[in-house]
Amino acid sequence: MLKPLLNFLPKNQKGHGLLPWVIGVMIYLSALALFGGLSLHSGLNKWSSGLSARVSVQITAAKEVERREETRAALGVLSATPGVKNARLIADTEVMALITPWLGDVKDMSGLPIPSLIDVELTNANSIDIEALSVRLKTVAPHARLDDHQGWMGEVLILATTLRTIAMLLMGMVVLCTIAIVVFGCRAGLATHKDGIELMHLMGTTDRVIAREFDRSYLVYGFKGSIGGTLLAVITLIALSKLMANVGEGLLTNISPDQSLITALIALPIVGTLLTLWTARLTVRRALKALV
Amino acid sequence: MITFDTVGMRYGNGDEVLKDLNFTLEPGSFHFLTGASGAGKTSLLKLLYLSRKPSRGTIEFFDTNITNETRMNMPKLRRRIGIVFQDFRLFDHLTAFENVALPMRIQGAKEKLIKEHVSELLSWVGLDARMHARPPFLSGGEQQRVAIARAVIAQPDLLLADEPTGNVDPEMGERIMHLFAELNKQGTTTVIATHDEGLVKTIGAPVLHLHNGSLSLDLRGK
16 A cells, blocks of 8 residues: 655646656657557568568570470479479469559560569478579579579568667667656756755655655656557557558558557556656655755 | 764855854753854754754764764654744645644654644644644744644654744743743753843743854853
8 A cells, every 4th residue: 555645745846747748758759669660670571571481483585485385394393392382373464464563554565575473382481492493493494583582581671670770779769868857857856845855854754755755746747648648659550550551552551550569559658657757766866865 | 962072063165153062951951042143053953953964073962973873864863853943944835734744744643643633732822723724824923833833743852943932922922932841841852042032031041152153051041
């Protein structure tokens, strides 16, 4: 049970009304940073993990007859390779759909040397030796080019790591700012109530009891600010998610709140409140030791 | 017993404001503290209510040498002191009742006992109708009585009062001095700083007289 307070601090401390607002803004920024970092990171991970267990084979022979023969031979090699779950020749219509954005809606493609594309699904990302498979393919289909997407996925990984690092840095800065604001607020509070604190000391109050009064005040400030900031962030994130869903297929559909973000959002007000409380507690106790 | 042995005190690197103070306050004694403005009365009171430590010498406070006492042990000693400040130093956001109740709450007294004692004492100093008023709504004299009630509520071993009758009418001044005398009879060591020569003569207690930071004992009242 909470011990009763001596109430020597006025309930509405001058200048402290802004503190919950500032803490709220910090929590809001933290939530956005978390959303940005976690969602984009998990979205890119989902996207790249979808590709990590896939390879594609292009047969780029210029003559159609040659291309068809090499394609059939390549499919044969792929089907016989352990670790390959499925090898599917992409239909011409699908290939056309893929290149239409670059070439436009061309009616007659007969003159164009469109390569054959084989989508290969692996049992897992490390189930085959890419180098060996590439050599085997070359023996039956000299125009075959195996692409395991490693170059592109490497770039994605760097981007994901960079985004996560930026989000963490942003979170760190927000935490430091929150600590600094609470420390300034505490010092201002101590300065404002210096006479009252001295009087309480002279009447025999211990530092612990005096600090407890500050603890309660800052617990309330921290809680109000954290809850307010989190609620505003949740509203913003829901609106953002809806806007992203409306954009349609693509990268944005993969960027959506996942379990880790929901957990983080639940933890955020608790962390914000505790951070405020502990910062105030340390600042006040340290300052009290310097008094009479 | 409170003993000062060659006590000196200075603020920062300034000159000594108190020099070579040697005196003993026996338990249950009653002293006036007099001296012109700037003689060092406030500084001596600060030493007595343990707001400051001496720059030199030793102070024995109820069998404890406070010169080397740690901060942690000071609250226990301070609870044995009741102080009436010249500027009252009441909490404006608390009622007269809550201000007076503070020392008992600090000592962890039960709320029932606090209510009983505080109400009785506030009635005694003529503030029964004003106990739920906050200090900004009390007159100077009423505030002084609240400050006095706060100082004596926990029946301190040492009572220090700085001009305790300065803002009250003679009749109330007499009542307050009577209260102090009653507490003193029960064993509270009492030191009252005053400029009021009439008060000193009426009570007839020994006088600690400060002059330029040095102390002399005047036993004329005894």
